[in-house]
Amino acid sequence: LAKTTQPISMDSYEGQEVNITCSHNNIATNDYITWYQQFPSQGPRFIIQGYKTKVTNEVASLFIPADRKSSTLSLPRVSLSDTAVYYCLVVLSGTYKYIFGTGTRLKVLA
Amino acid sequence: DAGVTQSPTHLIKTRGQQVTLRCSPKSGHDTVSWYQQALGQGPQFIFQYYEEEERQRGNFPDRFSGHQFPNYSSELNVNALLLGDSALYLCASSLGIGLGTGELFFGEGSRLTVL
Numbered sequence: 001l002a003k004t005t006q007p008i009s010m011d012s013y014e015g016q017e018v019n020i021t022c023s024h025n026n027i028a029t030n031d032y033i034t035w036y037q038q039f040p041s042q043g044p045r046f047i048i049q050g051y052k053t054k055v056t057n058e059v060a061s062l063f064i065p066a067d068r069k070s071s072t073l074s075l076p077r078v079s080l081s082d083t084a085v086y087y088c089l090v091v092l093s094g095t096y097k098y099i100f101g102t103g104t105r106l107k108v109l110a
Numbered sequence: 111d112a113g114v115t116q117s118p119t120h121l122i123k124t125r126g127q128q129v130t131l132r133c134s135p136k137s138g139h140d141t142v143s144w145y146q147q148a149l150g151q152g153p154q155f156i157f158q159y160y161e162e163e164e165r166q167r168g169n170f171p172d173r174f175s176g177h178q179f180p181n182y183s184s185e186l187n188v189n190a191l192l193l194g195d196s197a198l199y200l201c202a203s204s205l206g207i208g209l210g211t212g213e214l215f216f217g218e219g220s221r222l223t224v225l
Contacts, residue, residue, distance in 0.1 A: 034213065043114070043200050043216030044153065087152055089214075097166050098143060098214070100152040 004088055004101035011107050018075045020104045022088030025069050033064060033071045034089040037082075038103075044087060047073065075106075083108045112137060114217035116201050122223045123191050131186040131220045135203030142184040143214065144176060145200040153200055159184050188222075196224045 004024045012018045024033070032051055036044035048055060050062040050071070061074040075082060088101040115134045123129050135142050141160045145153035155168035159178035178184045182203075188195055198221050202214035 036214075041198075041218075041221075043202070043218050044214075045216070046213050049213055095166055097168060098145075098155045098158075100145075100154070103152045 004090055004099060006086075006088060006101045006104045008102070009105040009107070011109060012078055013109050014079055015077050018078050018082075018106060018108075020073045020075075020086050020106070021070055022073070022101050023070045024088070024090050024101075027068050027090055028092060031068075032091045033062070033068075034091065035060070035062065035071075035073045036087045036089060036100075038085045038087065047086075078106075078108045080108050080110060082106065114201055114203050114215050116199075116217035116220050118220055119218065120221045120223075122225060124225050125191055125193060127191050127224075128187065128189045129191060129222060131188075131199050131201075131222075133184045133186070133201030133203075133217060135182050135184070135201075136215045139203035139205050139215065140182050141204045141206065142178060142182065143202050143204070144184070144186045145202065146170070146195075147198040147200055147219070149197070156186070191224045193224050196222060198222075 004022055006022045034049040035047045037047050038044040048060045048062045050064050052064050055062045063072040085103045085105050087103045090099045114136050117132045143158040144156040147153045156170050157167040158165050162178045173189045175187045198219040200216050200219045202216045204214050
């Protein structure tokens, strides 16, 4: 079963780029990698999803190396409102079980 | 377009009691999954329903059961409540179990406190 680990917390300043890495050492060949943002007392919100290489949308980029044992969420020019917990999620293809990472608490400072 | 709605938002039960939580998926979605999120922890997958059947299940005991109705809404039932069942219970909906993607739409959750 895939296990995902992330740094517990990170601090950044407004306007900086933030990179959060998730390790998923035994990810299966067809597993998708998805990232979510969660504010206190709210449900997680989808940010971005990828399978391999690089994916970019209007809010973030996702980098997945060739071995797919890790993935990096990149948030460009963070603002105070980006202070939240960020989770990576691995979807186990075939079984479609959802495995969330341990979560990274990002604090953006003024 | 209504998103995922859950009820109740908060509830308090005592040990040994039973609880039912409800979820209405986002319009157009046919798959519902449930998660338990303890304070300070990540969501833990409980199970997923598609076509009114439980399709996948995480590492949760049989005290946790569910149901999906023809209109795709879902219920989570927990019997014989334990103190450790206190958590935020999240419902997520998605389209098409066969897609296998992780794009889930979450509700705001039901906060269960067991005394």
